[in-house]
Amino acid sequence: xxxxxxxxxxxxxxxxxxxxxxxxxxxxxxxxxxxxxxxxxxxxxxxxxxxxxxxxxxxxxxxxxxxxxxxxxxxxxxxxxxxxxxxxxxxxxxxxxxxxxxxxxxxxxxxxxxxxxxxxxxxxxxxx
Numbered sequence: 001x002x003x004x005x006x007x008x009x010x011x012x013x014x015x016x017x018x019x020x021x022x023x024x025x026x027x028x029x030x031x032x033x034x035x036x037x038x039x040x041x042x043x044x045x046x047x048x049x050x051x052x053x054x055x056x057x058x059x060x061x062x063x064x065x066x067x068x069x070x071x072x073x074x075x076x077x078x079x080x081x082x083x084x085x086x087x088x089x090x091x092x093x094x095x096x097x098x099x100x101x102x103x104x105x106x107x108x109x110x111x112x113x114x115x116x117x118x119x120x121x122x123x124x125x126x127x128x
Contacts, residue, residue, distance in 0.1 A: 012036070040077065040085075048073040048090065050112035055092055058108045068095035088118075 003017040005024070011032045012025040024039050026032030037045060052071040059066040070093040075085045098105050109115075 044073045044075055047114045050114035051090055051109050054109040054112040058105055062101065064096065
């Protein structure tokens, strides 16, 4: 998988993957034009989107209607260096109760690659 991020202007960047692209920008109070989510918000959206995808797969595979499925991600950014998210809370909403399937559902959605990557503390090699 390859994603390219290119400088546009100000503090706005364009992210490209395959045939898709989107802006990343900062809010106006941080010097941006607020034309897109900032990188931290994109990170949280990636986690939520990955969990939502796995939740919908579980629902479809077990005959649960995924209509109304929603995922909300809340996070606290550390105030000290190194800056990072200290607490991330993910809330999944469904239109029906899972009953005995609840634990299996939560184990399944926790296996999304974004969650596994965060939990696994990957090696990140930054170079020029």
